[in-house]
Each structure stands twice: as C-alpha cells, then as structure tokens.
Amino acid sequence: MTFHEHLAAGAAEAARITSGVTAGQLGDPTPCPEYDTRALANHLVAYTGIGMELRARREPHPDDLATRDFTTDPQWAAGYAAQLDRSVAAWADPAVWEGEINGMAAEAIAGLLYLELVLHAWDLARATGQEYRLDDAAAAALLGMVREQAEMYRQYKGFAEPVEVPAGASDLDLALALSGRDPRWTA
Incomplete structure (x- = not known):
C-alpha cells in the first residue's frame, strides 16, 4: 500500500467513528485529558478535515479554525x-507530495496529519464506546510514524510518557x- 492509501483508510475510519458520536456524548471524557468529546471532535474536524486539505493546497489555516465549534451543526459528522x-482527494495528486x-517536507507533513487523524479518531472511538478498526498495513505505518x-x-507535550503493553501486542496497541x-482505556 502507498502512504496515500493509509491516509485514505484512516480518513474512512475517522468518518465512520464520528458518524457514531451522539449529541449526548459531547461532554464525555476522552483518553486526551485536555479534551472532552466535543473538543476532540472539533480538533479532528479542524486539523484532519479542513486542515489536511489546506496543507495539501499550501493554504494557511483561518485564524479561527482552532476555536470553531463544528458540533453545533447537527450534520457536523x-x-x-x-x-x-x-482532503484525501487533494493528497492524491503526486505533486502535493513534492x-x-x-x-517541512510534504511527506513529513502527511505523516503528522496521519498521526493526528488515526490517534485522535481512536481517542474519539474510545470515548464514545466504539471499536476502532485499522488494517495491519495501516497500523504498521502508524507505528513507524509514532516511533x-x-x-x-x-517535547511539545503532544504525547505522554509511553504506556506498557503486554508482549505480543498489535502494532496499533504498540503505537498507542x-x-x-493506554490501549485499554475506557470512559
């Protein structure tokens, strides 16, 4: 698989997860202590939805992007x-990767977007009681990027200290x- 295919798989799963979020869950805690479910959903929309397309197009983020509450729209998901x-279509153009x-190298930006997309979609899945699914190849790509x-x-407080997992843990659990x-986190 190409990295673009991993990006597309992560996007499809993020879309599936957000479609399962209910209005009643928006105040619930998430594995990210600084975000409740609403803040996490808004972060995903701003940075992995809109932000991913803006990065591909080399356009700046609007000043208010990080503070918008997209979840006030009943059709936000x-x-x-x-x-x-x-966003995935914008990254399908081979010229975007150059x-x-x-x-930063465009490939490096794509990798950072992939981390945001997959890790925060997993966070949202956990916060809302959903199963997060990622194929083995996409999980291996994630683990490589996280490493x-x-x-x-x-250094920038984006990740906490590593959590121990049992021997034989999956690539997804190792990346998490x-x-x-904590791959075993529950609300």
Whole structure:
C-alpha cells in the first residue's frame, strides 16, 4: 500500500467513528485529558478535515479554525466525512507530495496529519464506546510514524510518557502505548 492509501483508510475510519458520536456524548471524557468529546471532535474536524486539505493546497489555516465549534451543526459528522473525502482527494495528486509545506517536507507533513487523524479518531472511538478498526498495513505505518515522531511530540507535550503493553501486542496497541495512550482505556 502507498502512504496515500493509509491516509485514505484512516480518513474512512475517522468518518465512520464520528458518524457514531451522539449529541449526548459531547461532554464525555476522552483518553486526551485536555479534551472532552466535543473538543476532540472539533480538533479532528479542524486539523484532519479542513486542515489536511489546506496543507495539501499550501493554504494557511483561518485564524479561527482552532476555536470553531463544528458540533453545533447537527450534520457536523456528515460534513466532516465530506471534508475528509476532499482532503484525501487533494493528497492524491503526486505533486502535493513534492517540496515543502511550511518549511517541512510534504511527506513529513502527511505523516503528522496521519498521526493526528488515526490517534485522535481512536481517542474519539474510545470515548464514545466504539471499536476502532485499522488494517495491519495501516497500523504498521502508524507505528513507524509514532516511533519516528514520539520524542518530538513528547517535547511539545503532544504525547505522554509511553504506556506498557503486554508482549505480543498489535502494532496499533504498540503505537498507542508509545504515544502515551493506554490501549485499554475506557470512559
């Protein structure tokens, strides 16, 4: 699989997870202590929906993107799914993967977006009692990215300290644990 295919798989799962979030769950806790479910959903929409397309197009984020409450729209999850389709399509252009975006290699930006997309969709799934599904190849790609970026993310408080997992844990569980998430977390 190409990395774009992993990005598309992560987007499809994020869309599926957000479609299962109910209005009554928006105040619930998540594995990210700084976010309740509403804040986490808004973060996903802003950075992995809209932000992913803006990055591909080399366009700046609107100043208010991080503070919008997308969940006030009853159709926010459907809007996010449609935005993810546009974002994945924007990254389908081979030219997008060339050069730099905001001073970083485009491939590196895509990797960071993938981390945000998969890890926070997993967080949202856990917070709302849903099963998160990622195929083995996409999980292996995630683990590789987490291993590559873990120390930088920890320096900037994006990841907590690693969590122990039993021997033989899946690549997804290893990636979660290395990012400071407890794969067994429940609300």
